[in-house]
Structures are given as structure tokens and as C-alpha cells.
């Protein structure tokens with residue numbers, strides 16, 4: 001029997017629990033909450049020895065077997081799903097550690113060796129295979145097309161989730177995928193990655209607005225009971241629990257890899273460029289399970305709701321509530337997010353650890369906080385909750401200028417002329433601030449490199465084009481991505497968007513697929 005005791009919604013007002021299959025296929029709870037395990041499994045300390053030499057794939061399985069019952073997915077099947085998911089990665093060890101500045105104890109965790117060159121691939125290759133597995137199981141007895149259950153995946157992206165979701169779902173039977181992205185707010189390569197995919201089950205919508213607008217449309221679509229009942233809407237954003245689960249592996253894997261390099265007694269901190277709080281939340285689960293990480297450091301760009309929470313205990317759209325909150329277009333656009341949708345999961349555990357020992361009471365408190373956020377744009381947490389958060393997390397806010405300076409300094413400081421993408425640069429700058437301030441100079445830092453620099457040509461070129469001999473085409477852009485520019489782009493432009501307009505587009509596109 002799993003330790004976790006089943007899955008529940010962060011906003012649950014009753015004892016209903018759900019299976020792993022339920023939460024993967026439903027995505028968002030009917031009450032608008034996010035699914036999470038009632039309890040986070042605690043590992044016996046022997047895992048530190050037993051797991052330290054495991055492959056990425058074997059480690060993924062050892063973690064997942066604490067969250068997925070073999071009654072739901074026989075473990076031989078789960079192992080095959082994992083193998084298939086990471087067989088698409090260019091690096092044999094899937095997510096390698098790279099020494100960046102060993103003198104200062106700084107290492108990069110390269111997460112961009114998957115099909116779309118961003119960390120999202122680690123989860124979305126797995127989620128795509130999970131959807132296929134559960135649909136095959138549900139359709140095993142179907143004799144006609146009409147009897148087959150289908151999944152209509154609807155996702156919002158600020159650039160990377162979209163392409164990773166499309167590459168995880170393209171061509172899969174009984175699945176249609178609709179990705180919404182903010183027009184003009186993603187990079188040319190990110191748009192090319194999504195819009196050049198020719199598979200008939202892939203639909204890309206360029207929406208006039210921000211990522212938060214796209215995310216709001218997605219959540220409203222999930223909340224439309226009739227639409228959801230008819231079209232079986234599925235989630236690929238990190239509102240889907242499976243995204244968080246799959247992202248835990250590289251925290252364990254990189255921790256073990258680094259300890260082998262620097263010694264098992266080394267203290268290690270993780271630094272995570274953050275926007276929707278999905279990536280670092282996986283680190284939180286790893287730490288709560290027992291991974292002895294010293295600290296998790298949230299690195300935000302100038303869209304700093306998470307940094308402001310850690311600094312003030314107030315979760316609010318804007319630091320100046322006298323005017324409407326606006327998301328800033330920064331040099332790390334994938335993190336240009338006003339409200340971090342995954343933060344709700346973490347808040348639920350904070351409430352359960354500090355304010356109540358009752359899941360239903362926790363749901364009531366979360367409902368109150370989320371309602372205040374919706375109506376007043378802000379809520380504050382008690383001091384005990386903030387103190388607890390600061391035991392696990394620290395945070396840094398990095399500006400555009402600091403992002404560019406960091407790309408420059410890393411490029412010019414080593415023979416290899418290593419090029420950072422701007423999101424990774426946000427994390428590296430945050431790492432150096434902590435390295436400078438840490439009294440303990442023996443602490444090691446794993447800074448997550450969440451995308452390949454080729455995806456963000458404009459900022460990389462802005463930073464490096466003055467250097468003699470620098471060439472984006474020769475030094476940064478992989479051959480595979482060069483080819484995208486020659487392909488026909490196919491997307492639906494949604495001007496003056498509305499929920500109904502987007503739902504009608506989905507219905508029309510599904511009808512075309514059915515022909």
C-alpha cells in the first residue's frame with residue numbers, strides 16, 4: 001500500500017481521494033484545485049546508498065513506485081514507459097551535470113537534452129506516454145471508433161511547455177492537443193517548434209494576450225463541465241501532477257552525480273529559475289522525501305511574485321496594488337508569469353504543517369486564500385507559515401541587465417566560451433549572489449539549466465554579438481533547429497480572444513480531425 005494515501009484536491013471540502021490514473025487524465029480537479037498526494041512519502045535513509053549509482057531511468061522508477069500503485073500500472077509496464085520516455089534524449093545520462101565554476105562550487109544541471117531542448121521534455125515525454133498507456137487500457141474493449149475514449153489536451157505555454165507537449169503527444173492515437181501561446185511573446189524558434197509540426201492531432205493557437213491570459217482560458221475550459229464531459233479535456237501544464245512527479249528524478253540524480261565528484265559529505269543547494277513553480281516544486285518533494293539538499297533557491301526575473309512572497313509573506317499580483325498588475329516582458333520570457341499556478345500545492349503543505357492537521361480544513365483555508373487572490377489580488381500568510389517556507393526556500397530576483405551581464409561573464413570567463421540561455425542565466429546570477437553571501441564556502445551549488453541557448457537567439461545575440469569570433473549559427477544553433485526555419489508554419493491566430501472563441505476553435509478543429 002502506498003504511503004501517500006491517494007490523491008486529493010488542494011481545495012477539497014470532503015474526503016474524496018483519486019487514483020494516479022484519475023489525476024493524470026483529469027489534470028485539474030473539478031473544484032478548480034490542483035491534485036496532490038495527501039502525504040509525501042518519507043524514504044528510509046538507506047536510499048542514499050542504495051540509489052546513488054542507479055541510472056536516471058532506474059532512479060525514476062524507484063521514485064515513481066512511491067506514487068503509482070502496481071495495481072494501476074504493473075511495474076514492468078512503468079519501467080517500459082520510463083525507458084521509452086528517456087530513449088529520446090541526446091545525452092546517455094539524460095540530465096548531465098556540468099562544472100561551470102568549480103573554484104566557487106558552481107555546477108549546471110543540463111536539462112535541455114530532450115527533443116525540444118528545454119527541461120519540459122523530461123516530464124512531457126513521460127506524460128505523453130502515460131496518456132497513451134491509459135487510453136489504450138480504456139479502449140481495449142472498444143469495437144468501433146465511436147466507442148473509443150479520446151483525450152483533448154488543452155495547454156498554455158510561454159514557449160517551452162507547448163513544444164514539449166506537442167513533441168510528447170504528436171501522432172498519438174485518441175489524443176488531440178491544443179496549445180495556446182501569447183502572440184509575439186515567445187521566441188521565433190519556440191514558435192517554429194510548435195507551428196511546423198504537421199501531425200493532424202496538433203493544433204497551435206497564437207492568442208493576442210499574455211501567458212496568464214492563456215493559462216486562465218485553459219483553467220476556464222477545465223471548469224466548463226459540459227465541454228469537459230463531451231471532449232475529455234486533459235492537461236499538460238504543471239497543473240498535471242505527473243509533470244511534478246517526473247521532474248523529481250533529476251534532483252536525486254544530480255545530487256548523487258555531484259556527490260561522486262565532490263564527496264558525500266558536501267552540502268548542496270539547488271538554484272531553480274522559476275515562473276510557474278512547477279520545476280522547483282519537484283525539488284521540494286525530493287527534499288521532503290529525504291534528499292538532504294541544504295536549500296532550494298527560487299530565482300525569478302522581474303516578474304517576482306515568488307521572490308516577494310519569500311521576502312514579505314504576501315502573495316500578490318503586484319507590489320503596488322494602486323494600479324493593475326501587469327506581467328513584464330523580460331529577457332527570460334518563459335518565466336514572464338504573474339501568478340505561479342503551482343504555488344497552491346506548496347501552500348497546501350505549508351497549511352497542513354503549520355495551521356491544521358486536517359485535510360478538509362486545509363482545503364477551506366486554500367479556498368479562502370485563492371478567493372482573496374482572485375478578488376483582491378493579494379493575501380498574506382501567518383508568520384509561522386512564512387518561517388516554515390524560509391526553512392526550505394530562499395529567493396532572488398534578477399533583472400534583465402543582470403541576465404545579460406551573466407551571459408557575458410560566463411561566455412568570456414572560460415576557454416570553452418559556454419553560452420547560457422537567459423533563464424539559466426537568471427539562476428546562475430542568483431547562485432553567485434548566494435555564493436558571495438554564504439559564510440560556508442564549502443557549499444556546492446547545482447543551478448538548473450532549463451533550456452538550450454539556441455531557443456533564445458535575440459537575448460543571446462544581444463549579450464554576445466560584440467565578442468570577436470562569436471557566431472550564433474556556428475557556436476549555438478544545432479543543425480536540427482536550423483532546419484525549422486525552412487519549414488511551413490501552421491497556427492491559428494486568435495485576435496480579440498474570448499473563452500467562447502477558443503472553445504469554438506477547438507470544436508471546429510476536432511471536427512476536421514474526425515473527417
Ligand SMILES: Cc1ncc(COP(=O)(O)O)c(C=O)c1O
Nearest residue numbers: 160274275276277278279334450
Ligand atoms: C526555460 C524555462 N526556464 C524556467 C522556467 C520556469 O519553470 P517553472 O514554470 O516550472 O517555474 C520555464 C517555464 O516556466 C522555462 O520554460
Ligand SMILES: N[C@@H](CCOP(=O)(O)O)C(=O)O
Nearest residue numbers: 157158159160161237238278
Ligand atoms: N514556462 C512555461 C509556462 C507554463 O508552465 P507549466 O509548468 O505550467 O508548463 C512554458 O514554457 O510554457
